[in-house]
Amino acid sequence: MTGYIIRRLIALFFVMVAVSALVFVLMNAVPGGPFSLGERGYTADALANLERKYGLDKPLATRYVNFLTGALQLDFGNSFAVAGNPPVTQVILQTWPVTLQVGIYTITVSFGLGLLMGIIAAYRRNSWIDNLVTLTATLGITLPNFIIATFLLLIFGFQNGWGDPRKWIIPPLWEGGPALLSWDYFLPVITYALAPLALVARYTRSSVADALGADYVRTARAKGLSDSAIMMRHVLRNAMIPMITVLLPQIPNLLTGSLFIEVVYGIPGLGKYFVTSIFNRDYPMIMGLVLLVAFFWGLTYLVTDILYTLIDPRVRIAGRGSN
């Protein structure tokens, strides 16, 4: 197993290099640059000075090699578009904690509630509970979260006037932010959680329903096992494989934030930079974030593969013990 993990991590490294090269070329090919700002545009001298200052006057290949050299030391360069031009690493370290915090709450809510709703719906197929879960899932998947956010803000933030109107400005817990279970997190987390909750509920319902109809469950019932024992030992364990395949990749998305959630609720997190850095042509930030996400996704798929082997003994790491 250790050798497998090491091989996968080495492969991940090369994937990240390939991704960085692709994104580097693409972002430089997009029309417009970080200094296509203002109404009159820049004079040629001013543009030349800016390009020199930010190292954009060098050939593309040189810039990429410089970037790669820095990236190996976790130095992605300095942001073009954040106050004071701080290093990208610093921006990520400062803003990611609050995104992680909201993301962890979102995962807890969406996976917890989604699993529960899915299991209940599978057990009570075609009942009103099942219909309610299906309706919630459909709404969660079809309604974009910026629409949900706006409505929730209108109804709860504005019309009901819940508490201090500035509560939507959320600093991280460990920087004097609101309490662990503060209402301040309620609207952002609900908004953010609705789509993954819907996905979790749908897949759980489907996987559990399939497992419930399987022969081994009938056998277990015939052996006189209780419902809870059947659920824990047989149904959930077997339902896990398809659920892991679909649900685990949701985690990198949720832990890296969302532009809409963060901008609408004023959360000072990392998520907005995934979009604004592209619009602002903040090249170092784009590269830093792309590598962060690529690493996260690679890691998630590695964890997914390892989990397969833990949950289902029939699944074996390639090259070991397969028949």
Place this chain on the structure above:
Amino acid sequence: MYRKMSVILLCLSAVLMLAAVALPIAGAQGANQDIYGRDLPADAAPYDQQIFTELCDSTRTEITLSSVVSVYQRICGDTNIFDQFGDALVVLDENLNLIPGAAESWEASEDGLSWTFKLRPGQVWSDGTPLTAADYVASYRFMVDPANAYDFVWMWQGTILNWSEAVAGEVTPEEIGLEAVDDLTLVVYTNGPRPYLPGTVYFWPPLQAKALAEHGPDYVLDPATSVSSGPFILKEFTAGTRVVMEANPTYNGYRKPFLKEMHGIYGDQLNGSFLAFQNGEIDRVNYTHISPADFEVIAADPILSANYRPNFGDFRTDYLFFDTYTAPFDNLQVRQAFAKALDREAIVENIIGSQFGIAAYSFLAPGFPASDAEGALKPIQNYDCEAAKALLAEAGYPNGEGFPAQELKLRGESESRAQWFIASAASISQCLNVEITVNNMEFSAFMEGLLARPTTVTFGAVSYGMDYLDPSNMLGVWVSTGRHSWRSPEYDQLVNDANVLVGDPDTRTQMYKDAEKILVEDVGGIFLVHRIQGDLWQPFVAGECFRPDRQGVGAYHWGNDWCWGSFYITSEVSNFDTYRG
């Protein structure tokens, strides 16, 4: 005994003397007084509630709180949170006259080749260092230094002596035409007579020379290093999250604030400003962040509509333009046909709204110096569909036949403003029977295409508003070295000559008028609308700033930054649910 009494009396005297000295330092702040010891206006809310908050855009590129470091990347750039840490040399009053800012007077030399600014005595930085002419010199040298890659260098190119050469790295920043003759005297040397120079220095509060040398330009972003010679000083700053400024107790300038603090909070500025305003989270919304649906809400509410204050803003005009160097728009008759096919009055009436704009037939908005107040230029581009068809036929495209399909490119306009240009394209298309599609491009890509030579924007739409109150600024956009692919040697000559003409303001104005007539006749642009801008203010924000100008308009507008010394929160705030609690 006597000795003991003497000691006690001596101690008491010392305590009283210390108190007498300390009180003025502390501002002798009374019950409802500001930190300068002034009584707040009679209808003012308690001093603790004198807080003014604006919503900043979470998605902007922004790196500094000082225009000396960057203009295009200012923090909270669409608000008045930046540039509060100093005073520019001059400022505008409500009638657009230049009035003293940090400088109490200014005058040109007899030969017109230099301007001398005299600073008000007694101005200090918050660390006790006197504000001197050397701070302004250091700030302008910082801007011109190629190493600092300042983005707004065009402002003084061809104006301040050696400025362009320093930007290009041909001379050192120390060689530009700025001199601190003494602590209170700043002399600016120009390339020739530049009558408009004082107007170009009105929004550049200085950096402190000492802090700049010790900490670099980002000293303004850290409360530990930030110093201010302006009305506010930095109290708290978290990039992209929050800016808090408090009244500067050492400020001795012309706009001492009644406000205790100014806050910048972050959110969805475009779509969320009106909601935040209704929620009592912010105190002002600019018209660009109010949607047509929001305006309907405002119009239906007597309190909101009474507090929407229209103003001329930066005299912004929206217009369509061409690449006149290539076919088919190299043909004047084609351009004239397009101009006469645009039914501006109908678009303003039905799409834009007459309260938000005036149909434009020229570039300079009414009220701007040298503008066509008499409407003499109106007949040139006036809507006349039959004449437009005839012109297009004469150009070789009868009934639009054979005319190549066109794409009208927009510069990342909001949904509502894009409708203005979609309607414009429809008006031209229907009249001339030509095919026009509209492409609302991303801002950066549009600007790159516009400025490319040859340009990639054959047919586009954009707006422009003033940077300083002189026709040299607005009309400078259209000279052949400007952003548009339109050229007229006569126009260039008139504008360039007028820019340096001193001593005969009437002739100078007429030269600009003549130049604008050439622009309209040669259809460098098709002028659509002069915007009527505005801000929605909370009903509890008051101040001298809202006194009517000579047109009877009472509003904050571009350039009258003295207003920030006049605003205060009235006791009416207690009737509203706001962040003040």
